[in-house]
Amino acid sequence: MSNWAIRHILLAIFTFGAIIYIVAPLAIVVLNSFSSVAYSVFPPPGFSLRWYANLFEQSAFGVAALRSVLLATLATALALVIGTMASYALVRHRPRGGELIKGLLMSPIVLPKIVLGVALFMFFVRIGLINTQISLLLAHTLVILPYVIAMLTAALMNFDWSLVEAASDLGARPLRSFRKVVLPQISTSMTIAAIFAWITSFDQVESTIFLVRAGTTTLPIEMFLYLQKWQDPTIAALSTLLILFAILLLLGLDAMMRRKRLTLEILNRGQ
Amino acid sequence: MAERRRWGVPLLLLAPGLALLIAMFIAPLMAFMEYSFYRFRRGRLTADYNLDTYRRFLTDEYYHVIILDTLKVATLVTLIALAIGYPLAYAMWKINRPGLQRWLGLLIFSPILVSVVVRSYGWTVLLSDQGPVNWALRGLGLTDEPVTLVFNLTGVLIALAHVFLPFVVFPIFSSMTRLDPSLREAASDLGAGWWMTFRRVTLPLTLPGVVAGAQICFVLSLGAFVTPAMLGGGRVLVLPLQVYSATSEINWPVAAVGGLVLLIAALLAVLGFNRLLRYSEVR
Numbered sequence: 171m172s173n174w175a176i177r178h179i180l181l182a183i184f185t186f187g188a189i190i191y192i193v194a195p196l197a198i199v200v201l202n203s204f205s206s207v208a209y210s211v212f213p214p215p216g217f218s219l220r221w222y223a224n225l226f227e228q229s230a231f232g233v234a235a236l237r238s239v240l241l242a243t244l245a246t247a248l249a250l251v252i253g254t255m256a257s258y259a260l261v262r263h264r265p266r267g268g269e270l271i272k273g274l275l276m277s278p279i280v281l282p283k284i285v286l287g288v289a290l291f292m293f294f295v296r297i298g299l300i301n302t303q304i305s306l307l308l309a310h311t312l313v314i315l316p317y318v319i320a321m322l323t324a325a326l327m328n329f330d331w332s333l334v335e336a337a338s339d340l341g342a343r344p345l346r347s348f349r350k351v352v353l354p355q356i357s358t359s360m361t362i363a364a365i366f367a368w369i370t371s372f373d374q375v376e377s378t379i380f381l382v383r384a385g386t387t388t389l390p391i392e393m394f395l396y397l398q399k400w401q402d403p404t405i406a407a408l409s410t411l412l413i414l415f416a417i418l419l420l421l422g423l424d425a426m427m428r429r430k431r432l433t434l435e436i437l438n439r440g441q
Numbered sequence: 442m443a444e445r446r447r448w449g450v451p452l453l454l455l456a457p458g459l460a461l462l463i464a465m466f467i468a469p470l471m472a473f474m475e476y477s478f479y480r481f482r483r484g485r486l487t488a489d490y491n492l493d494t495y496r497r498f499l500t501d502e503y504y505h506v507i508i509l510d511t512l513k514v515a516t517l518v519t520l521i522a523l524a525i526g527y528p529l530a531y532a533m534w535k536i537n538r539p540g541l542q543r544w545l546g547l548l549i550f551s552p553i554l555v556s557v558v559v560r561s562y563g564w565t566v567l568l569s570d571q572g573p574v575n576w577a578l579r580g581l582g583l584t585d586e587p588v589t590l591v592f593n594l595t596g597v598l599i600a601l602a603h604v605f606l607p608f609v610v611f612p613i614f615s616s617m618t619r620l621d622p623s624l625r626e627a628a629s630d631l632g633a634g635w636w637m638t639f640r641r642v643t644l645p646l647t648l649p650g651v652v653a654g655a656q657i658c659f660v661l662s663l664g665a666f667v668t669p670a671m672l673g674g675g676r677v678l679v680l681p682l683q684v685y686s687a688t689s690e691i692n693w694p695v696a697a698v699g700g701l702v703l704l705i706a707a708l709l710a711v712l713g714f715n716r717l718l719r720y721s722e723v724r
Binding site: 375 | 615701
C-alpha cells in the first residue's frame, strides 16, 4: 500500500473515533432514557417508558421549559432590535470612538459567566430588585448581544451602501430604505445570529443561577439542581426530548445552508 | 461613505445597547468590586473597607492551589481539544464531497445545540463504574476492576474537551480553507514529501487558526462551571466552583476576590493569545 493510502486510512479511522467521541454522550442519554432501572448500568437490564411517564408527572420541568422558551424568544427579539440599531450606527455612521464603543459592547463575552452571575446577584440584592422576571430577561439579553453585534457588523461591513444612497435619492425615508434595501441583504445573517442567540440564551446556567428562585427557574437550571439531588433517568428522558429538538434544528440549518449556498464558515462564531 | 461624522442619530441608535451595558454589566461589576473590600465575620457582611481578602488570596496556600488547578485544567483541556480538533479539521478539509463535508461540520457543531447540562450528564453516565466505557474495557480484557473515570480530574478533562471541541475545530478549519493550494503544489513539485509539506507549509500557515481556537477554548475553560460541578464530584475545586460556593455561603468578599482573579486570568489569557496570534501571522 502506498503511503498516501495508509495516511488516508489512518485519518478516516481517527475521524470515525472522533465522531464516536462527539456523539457518545448524547447517544447514551437516549439509550438510558428507556432503561427499566433507576441506576445507570450498561447494558440496561431491560427497557421501559417509566421515566417518560415520571417526567410528565413532574410539572416543574414543563413550567421551566415554557419559561426558558419564552425567555429565549424575548431576549433574542430584544437583542436583535438593540443589536441591529447599534451595528447600523457603528458601521453606517462610524461615530468618533466607534471602535471603543464596539469593544465595550463586545466585552461581556470575555467575562466568565459565573462572575457575571454573581455580580448581577450582588447588584440586584443591593438595589432591592432581586427575583424579578425583567432582570432575568435583561441578563439574557446582555449575554447574547455580543453575538448579534459581531454577526451584524460583519454583514453590514460587506453591504453596498451606494444602494441606500440610491434609495434616498429616489425619495425613500431612512426607515423605509432600511426596511426595503438593507434588511433584505442582512436577513440571512440576522437569522443565523437569532439561532445562535436563542440557543445561547436557552443554555444559560451560571449567569442566572443566583437570579432565580425555586418555582421560577429556567430549564437548564432546574435540570442542574435536580441532578444535584437525584440521578435517575428522568433527566435522560427530558434530555432525549431536547436532543430531538436539536436534531430538528440541525436539519433546519442544513436546509438553510444548502438553499443559501452558505459555507461551513457560518458555524465559526468565535471570530 | 459620504456620511459625516456627526453624533446625534448614531447616539440615539446606540443608546439602548449602552444603557443595557451600563445597567447589567458596568454597574453590577462595580458593586461586585465594592464587596471585595467588605468584611465577612460570623456569617455577617459589614461595610468596613479593608484589604484582608486580597491579602488572604495572596498569602494563603489554599487559594494558590485553587488558582493553579484552574489554570492546569484550562491548559490540559486546551491541549486535548487541539489534539483531537486539529486532525478532525484536517479530515473535514480533505473531504472533497461538499455534502459529506457539510454533514461532518454540522455533526461536530451539533453538541452546541444541546444544553451543557445534558452533555455533562451524558458523560457522568458514560464514564460511571457500571457505564459503557468500563463495560468495553472489561470486555476487551483490559481491566478487571472498574476504572474510576468520573468524579475526578479525568472525567472533568474528558467532558470539558468535548464541550469546547467545536470552538477549536472551526477556527482551524477556516484557516485551512484560506490556504493557497499553489503553495503546497510548489512544495511537492520541489520534491517535498507529505510530512515535509505539512511541517513546513500547512502547519505554519494554519497556526493562526490553532491559536484562535486555543484562545477561545482556554478562556471558556477558565470560566467553566457546570461540567466541573457535575463531573468533579467535589474533588476538582476550580475558581468558578469556589466563587459559587462562597456566594452561597454569603461570604461575598471571598466570592468577589475569587471572581476578580478569574476575570484577570481571562483578560491576561485573551491578551497573551492575541500577542501569540500576531506572532503566528507574521511568520
